[in-house]
Amino acid sequence: MREHLPALQVVLPLVAAPLIVLARSPRFAWLAATAASYGALVAAVLLAAEVAAGGTVSYAIGSWPPPWGIEYRVDPLSAFVLVLVALTASLVAPYAERSIGAEIAADRRYLAYAMYCLCLAGLLGMVATGDAFNLFVFLEIASLATYVLIALGPQRRALLAAYQYMLMGTVGATFYVIGVGLLYLMTGTLNLADMAERLHDVQELRPVLAALAFITVGMGLKLALFPLHQWLPNAYACAPSMVSAFLAATATKVSVYVLLRYYYTVFDPWALFERLPTGEVLIALSVAAMLVASLVAVYEPDVKRLFAWSSVAQIGYITLGIGLDNQAGLTAALAHLLNHGIAKGAIFVLLGGVALRAGAGALGVADLAGLAARMPLTALGLAIAGLSLIGVPGTAGFVTKWYLVLGALERGLWWLVAVVVASSLLAAIYVWRVVEAAYLRPAPAGAGRGEAPAPMLAAAMAMAALCVYFGFETSFNVGAAREAADFLTRGLR
Amino acid sequence: MSAAASHFSYWATIALLIGGLYILIARGNLFKKLIGLAIMQTSVYLLYIAPGKLIGGTAPIVAEGYATYSNPLPHVLILTAIVVGVATLALGLAIVVRIREAYGTVEEDEVLKLDRADAPQRPER
Numbered sequence: 043m044r045e046h047l048p049a050l051q052v053v054l055p056l057v058a059a060p061l062i063v064l065a066r067s068p069r070f071a072w073l074a075a076t077a078a079s080y081g082a083l084v085a086a087v088l089l090a091a092e093v094a095a096g097g098t099v100s101y102a103i104g105s106w107p108p109p110w111g112i113e114y115r116v117d118p119l120s121a122f123v124l125v126l127v128a129l130t131a132s133l134v135a136p137y138a139e140r141s142i143g144a145e146i147a148a149d150r151r152y153l154a155y156a157m158y159c160l161c162l163a164g165l166l167g168m169v170a171t172g173d174a175f176n177l178f179v180f181l182e183i184a185s186l187a188t189y190v191l192i193a194l195g196p197q198r199r200a201l202l203a204a205y206q207y208m209l210m211g212t213v214g215a216t217f218y219v220i221g222v223g224l225l226y227l228m229t230g231t232l233n234l235a236d237m238a239e240r241l242h243d244v245q246e247l248r249p250v251l252a253a254l255a256f257i258t259v260g261m262g263l264k265l266a267l268f269p270l271h272q273w274l275p276n277a278y279a280c281a282p283s284m285v286s287a288f289l290a291a292t293a294t295k296v297s298v299y300v301l302l303r304y305y306y307t308v309f310d311p312w313a314l315f316e317r318l319p320t321g322e323v324l325i326a327l328s329v330a331a332m333l334v335a336s337l338v339a340v341y342e343p344d345v346k347r348l349f350a351w352s353s354v355a356q357i358g359y360i361t362l363g364i365g366l367d368n369q370a371g372l373t374a375a376l377a378h379l380l381n382h383g384i385a386k387g388a389i390f391v392l393l394g395g396v397a398l399r400a401g402a403g404a405l406g407v408a409d410l411a412g413l414a415a416r417m418p419l420t421a422l423g424l425a426i427a428g429l430s431l432i433g434v435p436g437t438a439g440f441v442t443k444w445y446l447v448l449g450a451l452e453r454g455l456w457w458l459v460a461v462v463v464a465s466s467l468l469a470a471i472y473v474w475r476v477v478e479a480a481y482l483r484p485a486p487a488g489a490g491r492g493e494a495p496a497p498m499l500a501a502a503m504a505m506a507a508l509c510v511y512f513g514f515e516t517s518f519n520v521g522a523a524r525e526a527a528d529f530l531t532r533g534l535r
Numbered sequence: 536m537s538a539a540a541s542h543f544s545y546w547a548t549i550a551l552l553i554g555g556l557y558i559l560i561a562r563g564n565l566f567k568k569l570i571g572l573a574i575m576q577t578s579v580y581l582l583y584i585a586p587g588k589l590i591g592g593t594a595p596i597v598a599e600g601y602a603t604y605s606n607p608l609p610h611v612l613i614l615t616a617i618v619v620g621v622a623t624l625a626l627g628l629a630i631v632v633r634i635r636e637a638y639g640t641v642e643e644d645e646v647l648k649l650d651r652a653d654a655p656q657r658p659e660r
Contacts, residue, residue, distance in 0.1 A: 175612055182619045186626055193630055198637040199650045205630045209559060209568060212623050216576055219616060220552075223582050226609075 044088070048101040048114040048170050051085035051124070052180075054078045056163040062156040068148065071155035072139045078159055079131040082166060086128040090121040094525070100172070108172070109233035115172030119376075119526040123169045123299045126380050130291040130387055131162050134284055137501035140494075141284040141394045145196045154194055158288070161187035165296045174222045174232045177300065178215065181264070185211045188293060192281040200280035207273040214263030214270075221256035224249045225308075238308045254314070257304050265297035267361055268331030271354045278350035283394025286346065290353055290390055291383035298360055298379060305364070306530040315367040324365030329461050331358030336468035340475070345405045348472055349389050352431060355465060356382045362458070363446055369527055371449030374442050376523035381438035381512060385430040388505035392423045395494025395502065407475055412485025417493050421480040423506040428473035430509040433466050438512035441520060544585035551578035565634060565641045569627045576620040583609040583616070 058078040062071040092099055093116055101114040116124070146154050164184025171177050189211070193204035226232055228249050229240040244250060266274040278286045305314055315321045335354035342348040356378070363375025396417065397405055414421040430437035443462055450458035493499055512519045551574055558571025587609035595604040631641055638646050
C-alpha cells in the first residue's frame with residue numbers, strides 16, 4: 043500500500059469523478075469529493091514524511107522501469123507542492139457544499155464536484171509525474187476541468203471569462219508541448235531526469251534554446267506571469283466562490299512548480315542564469331507585475347476582481363524570487379506559494395460567504411459597507427488575510443518579503459528593496475479600501491445581519507489562522523521551502 | 536535534395552503555428568478564434584510526427600529484411616494530443632453555444648459591450 047502512494051493520491055480523485063457522474067446525487071458528490079481531497083492530503087503528508095526521511099521516491103507506473111515507462115517522482119520540491127495542493131483542497135471541500143448549493147443550479151451541482159475532482163487529480167498528477175508528456179496530459183486534464191468550473195459561475199460574464207481563459211490556456215499548453223517536442227527531438231527521451239542527463243551531450247543548442255523559450259512562455263501563460271496575465275482577473279472574479287478560492291491557491295502555483303522543475307532539474311541552471319538573461323527578464327516582468335497589477339487593484343470597483351489583480355501582483359513576488367536565483371530568493375518564492383495560497387484562499391472563501399448573504403450579482407467594494415457590524419468574524423478574517431497580503435510583521439506574507447529582501451541584498455540590488463516596499467504600500471491601499479468599507483462605513487439601512495454558514499466560516503478562519511501561525515512559527519513554510527530550495531541548488535555551484 | 540525542400544515539414548509547421556495564432560488574435564468572432572486554435576494545435580502534430588518517419592522506414596520489427604525503423608513513439612504521443620485537442624475544441628464550441636444563448640451574439644466586441652453594463656461601477660465622489 044505504502045509504496046503505491048505516489049500513484050494513489052492521483053488515482054483517488056480521478057476515480058471519484060466518474061463515480062460522482064454515475065451517482066448524480068449532489069450529497070454523494072460532495073461526500074466523495076471531500077473524501078478524495080482528504081485521501082489525497084493523507085497520501086501527500088505520508089509522502090512528504092517519506093521524502094524527508096529517505097530522499098526522492100520513484101514509482102514506475104505499470105512496473106515499466108523508467109526511462110521507458112512513465113515514472114512518478116516525488117522529491118522535496120514536489121512533496122512540498124503536493125501538500126500545498128492537497129491541503130487547500132481539504133480546506134475548501136467541506137466549505138463547498140453550502141457555497142455550490144447557493145451558486146449552482148441543483149441539476150448541475152454533481153457535475154461541478156466531478157470537475158473539481160478532475161481538476162485536483164490533474165494538479166496532483168502534474169506535480170507527481172516525472173515524465174514530460176504525462177505532465178502535458180495532466181495539465182490539460184486540470185485545465186479543461188478549470189474552464190468548466192469557471193463557466194459555472196453565477197453571472198453570464200463567467201462564460202466569456204472561461205472562453206478567454208480557455209484560449210490563452212490552450213495556447214500556453216500548446217507552447218509547452220512544442221517545447222517538449224523539441225527537447226524530445228534532441229534527446230530522444232521524455233523522462234525529465236533522463237532528459238537532463240542527455241542534454242549535457244547535446245551539441246546543437248539552438249533547438250534547446252527554442253524549447254526553453256516555448257516552455258517559459260507556455261508556463262508563463264498558465265501561471266499568469268505579467269504581461270500574460272490577462273485571463274486571470276476575469277476568471278477568478280466570475281468563477282463560483284469555492285472555485286476562485288481553490289484556483290487562487292493552487293492552479294498558478296502548480297505552473298510555477300513546473301517552471302522551477304524545468305529551470306533547475308532539466309536545463310542547466312548555471313547556463314540559464316549566468317549566460318542567458320533569464321534572471322533579468324524574470325526580475326523585470328515581476329517588478330512590472332508587482333507595481334502595475336497593484337495599481338490596477340487600487341482602482342478596481344469589483345471586490346473579487348480587486349483581489350484577482352492582487353494575485354497577479356503576488357505572483358510577481360514569486361517570480362521575482364526565482365529571478366534572483368539565490369538561496370534566499372528561491373526560499374521566498376517557494377514559501378510564498380504557500381503563504382499567498384492560504385491568504386488568497388481565505389479571502390475568496392470569505393467573499394463567498396458575503397456573496398451568499400448579499401444575493402446574486404457582482405460584489406462591489408461599496409457593498410461591503412458596515413460588514414464589521416453585520417458579519418464581524420468575516421470582516422476580521424478579511425482584515426487578517428489582507429494584512430498577510432500587505433506583508434505586515436507577524437503574518438505569513440512578511441516572512442516571504444523578508445527573504446525576498448535578503449535575496450535582493452545578497453545580489454546587491456538595492457533598488458529592488460524599494461520596489462518591494464512600494465508594492466507593499468500599494469497593497470496596503472487596496473486592502474485599506476476593503477477594511478475601510480467594512481469597519482468605518484455605516485451599514486446600509488435594511489441590510490441583513492448574520493454570519494455565513496458555519497462550515498464556510500470554519501474553512502476561512504482556519505486559513506486566516508494559518509496566515510498568522512505561519513508568520514510566527516515558520517518551521518513548516520520556510521523550513522520545507524528551504525529544504526526544497528536546497529534540493530534545487532544542491533551541487534550546482 | 537536542397538535544405539529547404541528536405542525541411543519542408545518544418546516550414547509547414549511554422550506556417551500553421553503562425554497562421555493559427557494570427558487568426559486567434561486578429562479575429563473577433565468567437566468561432567473563428569477556435570478555428571485558429573485548432574490550426575495552431577495541428578502544427579504540433581506535424582512537429583512530432585514528421586521527424587519520427589524515416590523515408591523507407593518500416594514498423595520496428597526485429598526480423599530478417601527489416602533494417603530501417605521509424606520511431607512509433609511520436610505517433611502514440613500525438614494520438615493523445617489529438618484527443619486532448621478534440622476535447623478542447625468540443626469544450627470551446629460548447630462554451631460559445633452558451634455565450635450565444637446568454638448574449639445573443641458571438642462577436643467578442645459586442646459581448647464585451649454587454650458585459651460592461653453588468654460590472655459594478657465606481658461610486659461617484
